[in-house]
Each structure stands twice: as C-alpha cells, then as structure tokens.
Amino acid sequence: MADFDFLSPALTTAPKTPPKVSSRAFRSAIEEALIGTYTRQDLETVLGEELKLSWPVMNTEPSESEYTKRDVIKGYTKGWDLPKLVSLARRMVAELDLNEVLLADLNALLAAHDRGGGVVTPPKNLIFAANGPKPELVLRDAVNNDIEITRNGEYCLVFDQPIPADGLTYQNLIDWWRQRQGLPETTSDREVGVHLHARLRESLGVNPVETLVFDTYAARYRNNRFDVPALIPQVYLHFDPATQLARRATGQNGSPLARQRMDFLILFSSRHRVVLEVDGKQHYAHGDVASPKLYSEMVAEDRRLRLTGYEVYRFGGAELMADGAAQMLADFFDQLAERMR
Template sequence: MVDSRDRSALRQLVGEVVSRRLSGNTHATLNAAFEELAMPHVPKEEGSLRVRIERSFAQTSDSDLPRVAERILAQGNLNAATRNGIEDLLWAESSPPEIPKRIRRELARALDLTAMARNQARFMALLERFWVLDPEESLADLLLPTANRTPSLRQLIQQHVFRNQEDWSAEDLFENLRAFEAGDARFARFLEGAVSADVLLDEPAQRQLVDVINERLRSAGIELRETGTDGGYPRFTMVSTRLADNRRPKNVIFASLTKPDIRFLSAVDNDIEIVGDPDNVLVYDREITGDGIRWRDLQSWWQDTQQISSEAEAKKTLYHRLRRSLPGNSPGQRNLFELYHQILGPAVYDLPALLPEVWLHWDHKTVRERGPEALLRSRMDFLLLLPHGQRIVFEVDGSQHYTRDDGQVPDSSKYAEMVAGDRDLKLRGYEVFRFGHDELKDAEYARGLLHEFLPALFQRFDVNGWTR
C-alpha cells in the first residue's frame, strides 16, 4: 500500500534535527545511532560522517519518516519551537476534528483561569508541554542588561497569572499562547491536559471544568469524554459526538467455527443469547474499557475462562484457537492474521487484539426467511476495538463478493449488498478497510503492504505502543 501523503515539510524539519543530532558520532557509533532513530545503516566505507548521515536520511522513505520523527521526540532535547513543529505535522495526519476560532474564544471567555491554575507548578508544566514559553535568544540578546531585555512569555505568565492574579483572564492567556491559531490537535490535547489529574488533583474540579468546556465544544461536534482512570482520578479524552454509535460494546462474539445460533439485535451493543454448542464461538463478556480490547486483555480473559495456569500456554492456545476459526479457503485472511502478529512482534501485547470472524448482527432466521426485515450484514472478517470507542473493520474481498457461479458471472446485487453493509457499519460508528484477496494471497507481498499500512493506521487513530 503506497502512502501518498506529502511529507516534505516534515522531512525538512526532521532532517535538520537529524543532521545536528548525529554529527557528534564517530564512524564506529554512527550505525547504532541510525538504528536508534529507525534509519537505515550506511557502511563507513561510503564516505564522511556528513555523507553517511545524508545518505541514510535520503534512504528513509516517506512512510518511515513519522517513525523517525517519533523517535526524535522520544529522545527529547529539542527546543519547544522545533518540538511543536514536528508534533503539529505528525498530529495533523490523524485528521483531528476542527475546533473553530470562534468556539475557542468563547470557551476562553467562559473559563476561570484562577481555578485552572490553582497549582502553579503543575499548570506551568502543562504550558511548557504544549507552548513556546521561552524565545531562542541570540548572542546580542544575551549581552543586553537584564532590565533591557524583552520579557519572555514565561515571565509574563508568572507576573500576570500568578503574582497579580487579576491581571489576565483565560482569554488573555490563550491570546499570548497563540492558542487561538494553534492546530486543532494541539488545542484538543491542551484541553485534555488541563482537566487531567496531572494538573487538577481534585475530581470535582476536573468534572466542573469538563462541563464548562463541553458546553462550548459540543456545537463543534466534539466533547471531553471520560475514557478511563489515571491513578484513581477520571481520565478525559476528546472524542467526536458525530459518530452514530460509539457506545462501549457489551458483547463481542468472535472466532466462530460454524455459523452460530445467536438471538439478538446487535451483538456489540445489546445482550445476547447463544443457542447450541458454546464451544463453537467465543464470547468476550468482560467490561471493555477506554483502552478497547488489547491482546493483554484477551489473553487474560482466555487464561481465566480456560483455567490455564501458564501465561505462555494461554498465549499459545489463544492464538491457535483464533487461527483455527479462519476459513480454509481464504489464504488472504490467514496471511493478514499471521502477519499482523509477526510484524508487531512482542509489542502486540499492548496493542489492539485482531479479532477474527466477528458477528455483528445475527438472528436465527436466515435472510431468505426474514426477507426485507433481515439485517444486511452478519459477520466481519476482522475487528479491532481501539482506545476511546474507535472501531476498525478489516474485510478481505474475494470474487464471491461481486460474482456468482464460482466467480464466472458478475453479480451487481451481491456488490450492492456489500456496499449497503458498509454504509450500515459506518452509520454505527465503524471504520471499514477493505483488502482485495489478491493483495494478501501472497505472503511476501502482503508483508510489505501491511508493513506500510499498520503504522499508518495506528497513527491515524492515535494508537500508542508500537515502535517499529
């Protein structure tokens, strides 16, 4: 899968940092430094340090560039302006919801700055994390007497927010931070931080601030929603309110060996009844938290329900049970399942579990028996339940999706049924990604495709935990 996004601005900014950061190496240490930044090795015989650095960075593909940028951010030691520039370019790729300037300003006018900044050290740490408080000073600036220097934003905040608390309103602070012009992702993350336990060590104060913020944000189709806990305090995340249905799933029915006999309206959002052999289908019935279902959650559930004492044995038997549910006539589905785990490696433990053969809608009567009352779609090839209520569906489409008579005759009605099912899923808050079976039937070709696709997917949906 080719990533066609223009990353020229990111390449220029990251390239400047790479050049400065790696220039202090020797020929002997340079390849190790490349590896730390997820950049390709260049043999020392190929030239000077500068040449090797330039060649390695030139060989870094655009699809790998975000990973290099993330490694640089993780290493730290960047000035705030450079850090913010890299972050803004990365965060923009996840298509954050728009927060218009008017709503930002109306929100700022409604906020009580004194209540937000009740703990000076914690509030200043929040501001340092997201904004540029100290300018880059030139040698000429440093030679000026202190009294003649232009005060930094940090100094202004200390004076007008903390020493003289009535000087600035929240609107004044936002104006000086340039928060009204900031990227949508930065503004949203700043608000998440402002209501976090890192800043407000008081749950009623957290909830009161969330209520004030949400009253203004909901007109933009977003809100701060409680998605978990942090040290016993609620954790709030900015989410869209425009998904048709982003409630937490109650039941996940998956890995079926035969067509299950289930009676319900929606297996994800309602209680269900399973008739017949329960061993033919798995039902994850634990609470699904704001983290979604990670492999660690699935393995823990499996270990408990199967009464397995060894974690290693639970991991092995769960993997084989899931793999056994895949259809034998679809090498593409098997490759997708196996390569997902091979590519992610040990990191998969803390990443979303890839659930195969998931039943979204089912009724004991067939479509033929129920006619137009039957739900259009009954099963998903794969489902990922991501943090913050995000739901991802993978479908592997063979010719049976749009032909009949063993692929000999095009069938527009089958195609219409498929796209109608997609619409239904999207209206229920799912994102659907389709793969042609021919893309995945060859394992090596599929490996290259998924090696590009998976990091782009996780970045798009802000899933942390995997470093390639």
C-alpha cells in the first residue's frame, strides 16, 4: 500500500491566517505597498504633494540622496500611532493606484481592523456644549442626513468640518475655533485653546464633579500637547424635537429617547468612540427614592450603545467627590489612552 501523507490535504486547503492588527503590521503593509508601487522620486511626490503629509524630520529633506524609499516613508510617518496609520491606509486605498497584490494585503489588514470593533458608520453631525435652551433642528436633506438648527443655535456648538478618520484632537478643535471666532492667525494655539476651554466649560454649569472630569482631562493638553483626542462635553447623541415640558403639556410622560445627550465623548478615531457618563442621583432615583425604572432605562441604553460599537464608562458622583478623585481620573485617562493606542 502506498504511503499516504495525512498532512498534505490539510496543509494545502488550510485557510490563510487572518492578519494581526497592530501598528507594526500597518506600518509594514503601508511601506510595502508604497515601495512596491512607486519609484524613489515618485514617492516624494505621492507622500508630500498628493497625500499632503508633512515632513517632521528637522534639518533634513526627504529628497536627500542617502534616504532609501523605506527611510522616506518612515520619516513622513515618524511617531504615528495606530489610528493615524489606519487613516493613511484608508487614504492610500481610496486615492492611490497601488500594486494589486499589495493593495489586497492592505485591504485585508483594514478588514481585520474593522472586524475588531467600533462604530461602523462615520460620524456626521457633532452638536455639543450647549449652555442654554435646547436647540431646535430640522432635517434639511434626509437623503444626506444634513441638519439645520432653526432656533437656539447660539447656545450650542456645531463642529462643521469633516471629522478626521484618525480621531478628533484638541488641535482640530483649536483650528476650528480660531476660524469660527475669526481670531487672528497671530493668536497662539495656547490662547485659542484657553478661550475654547472656557466656552466648553460653560456647558457644564454648576456641576463640580463633571467639571473635575473635564479639568482633569484638560491637564493632558499642558505644554502645548494639543495633538491628543479632545474630551467633548454635552454631546447630542439622539434628538427629540419636543421638550419635556411640551410633552407633559400634551399628557405624554417623558421622551421616547432614553438619553439625548452624553456627558462626554472622545473620538479616538472615526470608529472608536468612548462615552463617559457621570451618574448623580437623578440617573437612578426620584429625589431620595430609588427608581428601578430609571435604572433599567439607563442600563438598557448602555447596552444599545455598546452593541452599536461605543465604549461606555460610568463614574459615580460619590466617587468623584471622594479624596483622591483627581488622581483616580488621571490614572484612568492614562490607561484609556494606552488601550486606544
């Protein structure tokens, strides 16, 4: 009887191992796709002019002869974390004519990344930091999901620029705020950032525990470190056009939407969104009487958010009033940033 190799069929039909998602994997796939598609000279044009990447290496230029293709790519992407590399990979797939085999590898890595969680649809509308009456909205274009604020728009902020795929940083907000307020270009980023911080802080009202969360996170911007994800306060997630008062006047009990605003939102990328909620008694009690109904509505909404890809973290008001709360928050934000790298 002829020898039979039991391993051969398994080896020839075994599925390809899914790519491992990491900064190193994306950096390698990006480098290979660019190196395998473009000449050394074309690479400078593609990265600098077509993709409009900035060269961060001081006292050198990408055109210097000692730089290899890989050196040029590494120079342009020096210090980039995973969200920025993913964003670049998406742009390369959409905008460049890459080698087909290398393009397939890059697409496979992006698909593996997208299966890893997060919100599938990109963010479209960011309405936040209301410091007065609830804004009134109309859906100006239902096909494109374009909204328009028809009343009380002066009390809220609307980020009306495209939200970057690699997340919304405080630097993005500073640039937007400078343009929105018509501040001179000579005004430093720090001055604009302080001005914006004061306006965002107003939306918290007289709420010491939410203010503690906001100010503790803002410490991450010190020393002009604005290129970190922004903590955005009082963000509208759902919108019920009727006010609670109007509903009660017509005999309705509350809103059909359990939670219209999030206390805080961080956009680490277009997919990876973190909601922070600060729970006072109003979240689970009527006055001093516990309300199972309020609590069940709260946890049901948390489940719904998580199933759509958001991450939700809750802080109790009591723990934020305890000694050491600021340090606890600072440690949490460090751990969260590390997890999202």
